Amino acid sequence: MPPRAAFRSDAAALSLNGPWRFHLSPSPAEAPDGIESDSYDDSAWHPLPVPGHWQLNGHGRPAYTNIRYPFPVTPPAPPSDNPTGDHRLTFDLPADWPAGPAVLRFDGIDSCGRIWLNGTELGITTGSRLPSEFAVGPLLRPTGNVLAVRVHQWSAGSYLEDQDMWWLSGIFRDVTLLARPEGGVRDYTLHADYDHTTGHGTLRLDADPGVRVSVPALGIDALPAGQSAHVPVQPWSAESPRLYDGEVHTGAERVPVRIGFRTVSIDDGVLKVNGRRIVFRGVNRHEFHPELGRALPQAWAVADIELMKRHNVNAVRTSHYPPDPGFLDLCDRYGLWVIDECDLETHGFSELGWRDNPSDDPRWAAAYLDRMARTVERDKNHPSVIMWSLGNEAHTGRNLAATAAWTRRRDPGRPLHYEGDADCAYVDVHSRMYASHEDVDRIGRGELGPPRSRELPFILCEFAHAMGTGPGGLVEYRELFERHERCQGGFVWEWLDHGIARHDDRGRPYFAYGGDFGEPLHDGNFVIDGMLHPDRTPSPALIEFAKVFEPVRIAGTRGGLRITNLYDCVPLDHLSFDWTLEAQGTEIAVGALDVPDLPPGGSADLALPPLPATAAESWLTVRARLAGDTPWAAAGHVVAWGQLPVTPAPPPPAPASGAPVRADGTALRLGPGRFDARTGHLTALGHLPVQSPRLDLWRAPVDNDRAADAPEEQTWRAAGLHRLQHHLLDIDRGDGVLVVRTRVAPAGLGFGMRADYRWSADAHRLRLRLDVEPEGEWPCTLPRLGLRMALPAALDTVEWYGRGPGEAYADFRQAARVGRFTSDVDALQTPNVYPQENGNRLNVRHLRLTGTDGTGAGLRIDGEPHFAFTARRWTSEHLDAARHTTDLVPSDHLHLNLDIAQHGLGTAACGPGVLPHHRLHPHRASLVLTFTPLSEPLSEPVTPLSEPLPETLTPLPEPLPGPHHDSEAPAR
Ligand code: IPT
Secondary structure (H helix, E strand, O other), rough: OOOOOOOOOOOOOEEEEEEEEEEEOOHHHHHOOOOOOOOOOOOOEEEEEEEOOOOHHOOOOOEEEEEOOOOOOOOOOOOOOEEEEEEEEEEEEOOOOOOOOOEEOOOOOOOOOOEOOOOOEEEEEEEOOEEEEOOOOHHHOOOEEEEEEEEOOOOOHHEEEOOOOEEHHHHHHEEEEEEEOOOOOOOOEEEEEEOOOEEEEEEEEOOOOOEEEEEHHEEEEEEEEEEEEEEEEOOOOOOOEOEEEEEOOOOEEEEEEEEEOOEEEEOOOEEEEOOOOOOOOEOOOOOEEEEOOOOOHHHHHHHHHHHHHHHHOOOOOOOOOOOOOHHHHHHHOOOOOOEEEEEOHHHHHHHHHOHHHHOHHHHHHHHHHHHHHHHHHOOOOOOOOEEOOOOOOOOOHHHHHHHHHHHHHHOOOEEEOOOOOOOOOOOEEEEEEEHHHHHHHHOHHHHHHHHHHHHHEEEEEEEEOOOEEEOOOOOHHHHHHHOOOOOEEEEEEEOOOOOOEOOOOOOOOOEEEOOOOOOOOOOOOHHOOEEEOOOOOOOHHHHHHHHHHHEEEEEEOOOOEEEEOOOOOOOOOOEEEEEEEEEEEEEEEEEEEEOOOOOOOOOOEOOOOOOOOOOOOOOEEEEEEOOOOOOOOOOOOOEEEEEEEEEEEOOOOOOOOOOOEEEEEOEEEOOEEEEOOOOEEEEEOOOOOEEEEEEEEEOOOOOOOOOOOHHHHHHHHHHHOOOOOEEEEEEEEEEOOOEEEEEEEEEOOOOEEEEEEEEEEEOEEEEEEEEEEOOOOOOOOOOOEEEEEEOOOOEEEEEEEEOOOOOEEEOOOOOOOOEEEEEEOHHHHHHOOOOOOOOOOEEEEEEEEEEEEOOOOEEEEEEEEEEEEEEEOOOOOHHOOOHHHHHHHOOOOEEEEEEEEEOOOOOHOOOOOOOHHHHOOOOOOOEEEEEEOOOOOOOOOOEEEOOOOOOOOOOOOOOOOOOOOOOOOOOO
């Protein structure tokens, strides 16, 4: 059947989802004959859920490649080793099923289906994420209908479906039988435009003669196809998704519709909706579920949308294929701008220098047009879809140009996107992926891009690759979207980690990635690059995103507050504002804040609310909350917040000093500290055995350190930063001061780092001043600069006053506010599917480590003024070696890093590296900490910590200026 709009009407429909019979053959040649026949005996076949992927139901295995085709490239021929899944279903019609025409609809078969009903072949379909319909009325019988579908994993279509995702096959979307009443609604296009200058909407229905549309709330009653109604309306936008319920109808069929009035335009190179510039604060969304793959139930689509809305995501690019049709209904209803992308990617031809690329080969022209027509026709009635995308990473060529021309004729109301049209010859929007901040700035200034691009809006269809810890540098992109009118935002890559849920041989759950299924060719964990973990727990990236792209800015001014409305379309009347004053992280006053109802883009300066005086460090936090319930969050949900310092921290207490250094056998005692007199190592703090703090420069590389293009990790390893040796130079016992001088350096290399530990104490507190100074020619940045130490694992509760509650790094810190936070050690870890450095807490004034015995026994660490910390049950070396979460086995130590700084994160896994001001260069620095053992011993007798940390070493080179503009940076 020709493509048409997706809709549900009052005509009879029968879902054919459910358990089918299934048989997998290794190739078409080995597949059984006669499966279409009624009498075929499928009793030895297996049950298989439809929708579903056979690889996730015990037949065959998933495989992951990013760019490369997992078969030889011989277009258009698929490989003869082509797993072939036969599916059979026997079904009866309901007793009241009407006689007459009917359509069998498949919403998605990956990659090729040959279909028979009651022994008659209906046809062959490709286009995995596209619908196909077959006329079946005359073939139906009341009972015992036999539907047989032979699905091939590979087809000519596979060359057009090389998206970066798991290769998963089968009938993975709904199968439905639809009665098609004579004289019913075959198809329809609703044009619902909005004129922002008059406040009027224009509704026009394109359909067969005899079809009409009614919208009672607008007084539109049975408007015939071809005529227009002009009425005052409220417009639809992602921020205010006003939909009008209506009906498209004939005498024989009624189709409920929800109409949103909006007009998309490009004026003077600026993309606008309803006359207003919009900015995409978007995500790229693949459909994925850790157990079900792309057979994503609607409840999970709802979960996605609610999570997006709650985290200030306002746009989705449906990377890289049209989503399940139900998703777009949700986008209309909840409010998201959508770039609807065709199911097209030929990325693997890049490996051949784009030779034989289908995009420029006339043999593929019809396939390109067919895919786009099926996308546009299916989704044309969604107000949320404001742009079409021709596909992804298919280079360029005449077939794409022809597809663009067809689309423009078919739907002049939506601009066209395709990033691969580097000349902007046939698109309406200039699009790049992973452009650096500098490039975006130059594009914004009109200094970069092909000539035609300079009159077009610019978007980043992908940016801020959210792989592992990070992405760093988000806020700097936001600044560019605010600076340049034509830079209209972007779409983070990507929404969700595509980890597949598995259990190891000890029954422990973990998420698998490329290579875990024995694939000979794979791209490892490159499929784990989302802002949600595979189970849809938000990762720190999503928390950072929500803060960076919040729709209201709350900032301090000299003596007051400035509130700015950053919504594109709506005023602030749906929000209420309140404030909290915290002294040392403890709330001491709260109140409501009156904020005038600002128009989009407007701002207001307000006086500070009346605040009680306090001597302690205090911060005012102002929050903007939903005033009423919405479909995606309840009243009170925080959409934006800002924090400003009110009272600065008072001067610190007098440093611990005065206690003498006393010899005690092979030990030295200084206040609560006990040292090994020979090595200078701290061995105990009060009752607590410790592994001595010592300089640490290493972190388990994050995905963004491991990137091929910015191989920070390689330079760090070449410099031996993961195997530093610590050499004792001397121990100096002064008057109340113990000074341990060391040089830390890698074996075989000449550079190093002087690290001097200067200890002093009073009766209860032990103070350490660490001074580091690079020596020699350092070849690289530093992963981190600070101390590591270990304590008994019984100290499993952490309380800190500093930035939190989540992890933060130099270029990933917008969401971390100053406050007092508590966590157990396990909850400080970010469960990255591929283990790597994580969990850093910034700008910590003090930290308390206690046990769960409730005695309060433990250790307090105070900074002068601040430090960063990471606490975990395994070492950085274990974290570095781990490949899956199940490799991380708790030790009997608590490993603690107390840092001056870490290198930023950047997004070099795909995109620019760490921005210059967030890079950590070797430099002279100091860290001052005071350790105070807390009153009682732990209830469990603590055995002394076995070994001191492995003695390995450290680096040195030319001191560079400190890298961070951090108003809260520790003294150095
Ligand atoms: C880009 C792809 O469009 C996207 O699908 C994904 O693979 C992403 O990279 C990386 O995760 S293409 C890349 C060559 C920039």
